[in-house]
Amino acid sequence: MIRVLLLGAALSMIGTATPDAYLNAGEYPDGLVVLAPPPAPGSPTARADAAIFRETRRLAGTPRWRIATDDVTNTPLARNACALGMRIDARSAPATARLLDRAHAGPLVDPVKRHYQVRRPYLDVPGAPICEPKTAHLAGNGDYPSGHTAAGWLEALILAEAMPTRATAILARGRAYGESRAVCGSHSKSAVEAGYLAGSAVFAALQGSAAFRRDLAAARDELARLRTTAPTPDRATCAAEAEALAVRPW
Secondary structure (H helix, E strand, C coil): CCHHHHHHHHHCCCCCCCCCCCCCHHCCCCHHHHHHCCCCCHHHHHHHHHHHHHHHHCCCCHHHHHHHCCCCCCCHHHHHHHHHHHCCCCCHHHHHCCCCCCCCCCCHHHHHHHHCCCCCHHCCCCCCCCCCCCCHHHHHHCCCCCCCHHHHHHHHHHHHHHHHHHHHHHHHHHHHHHHHHHCCCCCCCCHHHHHHHHHHHHHHHCCCCHHHHHHHHHHHHHHHHCCCCCCCCHHHHHHHHHHCCCCCCC
């Protein structure tokens, strides 16, 4: 079954490919070369990160905050229901679920996190709310880059390729998923932006995997069949989601 994003974040800390992954550990791009270093303390970018963190604390309790909270642990197919225009899961869409489950960004993300060990933004603002528990594990796992964002953007790219007629909505939701990490307060804006690049780098590497291309074709066929049979998401729910995601975090 598709791992919940909480597990996906845990995988990003491992730094080695899992046995069912499409890529072996040595086939991942080197994140320390691909990604720029995090902003230096006191730099304009670091100051902007801090200002955005403070400003987005005002979103606590709003519909946008609730989406960010859901985005901590929701699954790709559930999260993208409105973007896909249908409600599917691992049981109704096993080929698509398998495709997403075997694509991992962690082996690129984790070495970068370990190398830089950037503090998460809430650690420097005592008492500031975030949308998930302030655990020791969260605090000890570096801010840069965002593993959730890397995984979510990778999933969005895969789903957009598998269902190109919905690519615009899927990619917009993928962007918003990354923004949720800054809305939540668990990551800085610069860490989110690095997560997008990390996910894109893994997506590029996946194109060289014959197994990935085979499973992608199977998922594309599956999604095309499901378009006429799968239940559609609730219109009011999707309208509320769209309205909440229209609130720009920066």
